[in-house]
Amino acid sequence: MLLRPFLNDASSCASYLFGCTTHAKLAVVDPHADLVDEYLVAAAAIGARIVAVFETHIQADHISGLPALVERTGATAYLPAGAGVEFDHVALVDGEVVELGNTFVTAIATPGHAPAHHAYALADLRRETDEPWLVFSGDSLLIGDVGRPDLHVAGDAHGQARLLHASLRRLLELRDYVVLYPSHYAGSVCGRGLSGNPFSSIGFERAHNPLLALADPDAFADALVADMPPRPAEQERIVGANRSGKVGAPA
16 A cells, blocks of 8 residues: 655645555545645656545635545545535445555544544555554544644534544544554644644554543543634635635635
8 A cells, every 4th residue: 555645834734645556546635725736746656546535524724625636537535424515525424435446445433623524544455454554533633632623613612522532532442553644733723732743653642642641521621622722714714615615716
């Protein structure tokens, strides 16, 4: 299985090109509009097509590259069921699997940062196991932090935080060796104590992420909603553009 991270320091967003080179089937998760050309150049250099584009959730801090990638490649768009978008896509439910040659992508429902949010666990059948060895966690589990619960709801941040607490328990069911690739790192407004290291593992976060040590959902929610940073600039317009799926929608 191939994996190429793309880090956009302007917004502290991470996206990933991945997939099966044996069957020449690649995908991008949480693409950034500013990096669409770079994904395509990388795929061409590898000699494989981008056939799928995954969003962990509707982004609130940057314009998604999904519409442009779909337009330019004919790829299938995959989003969590209930995302509420206005364009053609496959709505994935919890536990649903997408096959990209030898790469299997399993959707894990992880609501809390957003009501419709998935993590995606990846297995590589060439390793002769269906056990996942990496997970794209979106804005649920971050490095040294977790996603804020207030961006996609009105007045129910505590309720979303309790949902996120349960979602994180699900991610902690993964093996310690599973590599963790979130969609944000230090500098993003989607968290408060994010590490400057954009990657980690389930085991390291289990041992060192302070919010994961809070076993009580209410204590977790209280800690999470305290001292929230400002919302992303132009959040409503960005969310509206990403829901519309129009190429070149203004930020």
